């Protein structure tokens with residue numbers, strides 16, 4: 074007998090050591106997420122993947138699957154709250170989708186669509202965030218950073234470089250770069266590093282590749298993230 | 312500076328886990344952490360500079376820009392406010408000729424606010440270069456101003472400025488009598504360690520730091536882990552505003568606390584322990600080191616303790632201004648020299664704690680009680696209290712009462728009794744358990760101190776009828792936004808939004824839907840945050856909204872919608888540019904005119 078969990082009444086088998094997210098993804102069940110990426114150590118910070126496990130809220134990306142768990146995922150309550158969490162991310166930074174190169178390929182935007190987010194709901198922070206255009210090949214716009222730490226993890230775990238870190242406390246966090254000048258050009262970041270390509274939003278962009286795929290033909294323009302997200306992650310897995 | 316940092320790093324064996332201690336020394340010497348120091352440390356500790364910067368920027372007591380040679384911080388606890396902190400700070404700023412948040416031009420002095428310093432029974436309080444100042448008033452401020460202007464080193468300041476009272480007004484089971492040095496260990500070795508753990512189990516002792524987990528069970532779990540390296544950590548971060556009992560325990564009962572830690576080490580098989588002492592208690596550091604030395608000399612610490620083959624020693628690590636480091640996994644991160652960001656659970660610290668090894672984290676009072684239980688037996692403790700909450704609880708009482716200080720009560724004692732003992736009159740309500748706890752009104756004073764009714768880590772702040780509840784909520788809500796570690800979205804963004812939304816209502820800009828929106832926001836923060844900080848950050852609003860909804864509703868304007876910003880204010884720049892002051896250049900907020 075293989076072990077199973079149920080998500081919204083659907084039986085899902087899992088292997089010992091898998092998280093709820095991993096078990097769900099393998100079974101084709103989408104759980105909204107932003108800071109999670111199958112190739113990196115789970116972080117558990119965005120809280121979008123919160124599911125109800127036997128009556129308690131848990132982040133699916135970090136919580137282990139345990140035989141017999143009864144999990145709620147697609148409920149109105151959860152999605153309403155996930156929408157509010159997404160709205161929090163939108164008002165915290167400065168996300169101006171119409172002018173952003175990532176529009177249509179952006180997971181933050183796509184999750185917003187998926188959760189039927191029609192406005193920002195909360196008051197904007199209008200935070201002052203700096204842009205770093207010093208690197209010859211990579212541009213970083215901190216206005217769009219959501220602190221998922223995927224670039225931090227990618228640089229450390231895959232590129233072996235530790236180019237990025239999140240500094241500061243509370244609402245005053247910011248992405249910092251590992252160079253004496255503090256500028257991106259003086260770090261060891263290369264254009265082919267995973268860290269340069271992992272950002273779920275438009276905070277890290279590769280220069281001179283903008284709009285090669287026109288708006289309207291991008292990843293989330295015709296399919297919602299529940300479908301494309303899963304396919305992408307399956308193919309990422311190889 | 313190069314030599315200083317080189318020596319400092321060497322003294323700390325170039326261990327990255329010692330980063331906070333190293334940065335404390337640098338901040339103390341240079342009054343900031345210079346960029347060159349970070350570069351040098353990155354090399355010496357073999358740690359990316361970004362990780363050092365993120366530690367500097369995480370803790371309130373570290374700065375990338377120079378502070379004054381005298382760094383003055385004034386405690387921002389609600390009790391300090393009740394004692395006239397605002398006026399006093401303005402006076403201090405005028406005398407010193409420095410604005411709050413600034414460094415004086417000559418670089419001699421800087422002034423700022425800081426979260427509760429744990430002196431609520433003898434405020435208004437502050438810190439100068441990390442050392443606690445109490446009972447501030449204008450006379451003391453005049454003295455301090457002179458000392459600073461003469462640039463007198465702290466060692467030459469009058470000692471009464473730094474005098475700190477214990478204020479133990481009602482000792483009980485634990486505070487009436489200290490155990491003799493070594494008594495708990497002697498009894499435990501004689502009785503047997505398993506049997507002693509059984510006594511602690513029988514006593515029903517639950518953690519005194521807040522969560523109330525059964526202590527014996529925690530120790531048992533940790534001892535059962537397969538790893539051979541284990542750690543004991545005493546949580547003396549005591550950051551909950553209004554709590555100061557651990558300060559008193561460490562000042563006057565430190566032997567017993569260390570004995571409790573050593574007992575734990577014997578039972579779980581640990582060789583190393585840490586006392587994580589909040590930075591605000593720097594004044595206790597030297598005396599605690601002396602006590603550790605005494606214990607080493609007495610064979611109660613170190614190699615082969617009491618000839619029983621137990622090797623265990625305790626190191627004191629200081630925090631640097633971050634309430635979140637009281638959360639046990641954040642505390643462990645901090646001990647490892649990192650920002651205090653709570654970990655994901657599972658795994659719990661008992662299985663993977665400090666450096667990934669099984670670790671017991673307990674509150675100061677828990678270790679104190681465990682040592683006493685080892686000597687006096689489980690029944691001694693369990694015979695006091697209620698069925699679910701055994702023994703006594705030590706309270707830190709502050710606010711509107713005649714005798715603020717330390718009181719020890721059996722669990723099950725009513726709030727009424729406590730209020731009578733400390734001389735509180737015309738009480739409007741009490742904040743039990745600090746900002747993260749519950750506000751109870753004067754209709755509820757028959758309620759009891761107990762895990763099953765009013766749980767508390769010890770904070771007990773009294774408000775009389777003259778106080779404005781919303782001032783309190785305002786103070787607490789700002790506190791949480793300031794202390795949020797920023798790891799998770801609901802707390803990082805939510806606590807700041809909560810602050811804005813609350814301010815909007817209280818400042819009279821709220822309209823019909825705004826209280827509902829406030830409550831809705833509270834539920835997201837409470838329900839989705841990663842750790843106890845976020846999960847309780849909305850409590851001040853929620854518990855007062857439940858009891859005094861009219862206080863909030865009365866603040867609302869009688870219009871259906873009010874923008875979150877000041878329309879007319881936003882036009883100010885345009886008016887200046889157009890050189891206009893006439894009525895036509897002003898806007899009223901939507902709707903008000905049409906009532």
Ligand SMILES: Cc1cc2nc3c(=O)[nH]c(=O)nc-3n(C[C@H](O)[C@H](O)[C@H](O)COP(=O)(O)O)c2cc1C
Pocket residue numbers: 517518519520521522523524546547548549550551634635636637638639640672673674675677842843844
């Ligand atoms: C934000 C936050 C702050 C905390 N602060 C403290 C503290 O200052 N002292 C403490 O003992 N426990 C504190 N705790 C509780 C600890 O996480 C932990 O439960 C406790 O130290 C365990 O010891 P105990 O079982 O003896 O209570 C805090 C928890 C949270 C979430």
Ligand code: SF4
Pocket residue numbers: 635652653794795796797798799800802803840841842843844845846
């Ligand atoms: S709840 Fe707040 S303090 Fe706790 S992890 Fe999240 S952001 Fe940090």
Ligand code: FES
Pocket residue numbers: 105106107108109116117118119120121122123132133134135
């Ligand atoms: S995806 Fe799980 S917390 Fe972000």
